Amino acid sequence: AQKVTQAQTEISVVEKEDVTLDCVYETRDTTYYLFWYKQPPSGELVFLIRRNSFDEQNEISGRYSWNFQKSTSSFNFTITASQVVDSAVYFCALSEAGAAGNKLTFGGGTRVLVKP
């Protein structure tokens, strides 16, 4: 069975600090996708990134960066120079490639609070 663990339930930082969100996953599949979604107070989950299991290149998008380490089954997410608008709950998720549809298994989420 697939499992995603986000050990940090809540992180509080002051604006402009960097914040790293940890994600550890378990799967028996050799081909899978990893995701990060953001859930602001409005409730709608917003897609941030998808990474497939064969692509271990780290990625940077603006102030966001992701570190995928297959050897440790981790897919961590860093927000650089955080802003108040980054306050939200962030979910890491895992999908089995080729499964019926694209059923996502989510972690429990990490609430990020950025104080001005």
Added chain:
Amino acid sequence: DTGVSQNPRHKITKRGQNVTFRCDPISEHNRLYWYRQTLGQGPEFLTYFQNEAQLEKSRLLSDRFSAERPKGSFSTLEIQRTEQGDSAMYLCASSPDGPGGEKLFFGSGTQLSVL
């Protein structure tokens, strides 16, 4: 692209009543998903449609739950004889077939409170 639309946004009901939620996916998306999210937890998969066919159901979906997507467009999720444990946010998502189908677009959800 108007996004995934869910109605109602909030529903308050008494235990034992039936409720129905509606989801309108992005128009060109063939795949539609329902998830349930309880407070402080990540969303949990409930069921999946490919066009009008319901192809997968979670064990979380007891026989009091039924979902339909009659013409492969909008979908409804009905809960019969609601229980307090059904209180949660019900999220709908859609995605296209083929490349890019692994990226799910979510609606804002329907928040159900069972009193």
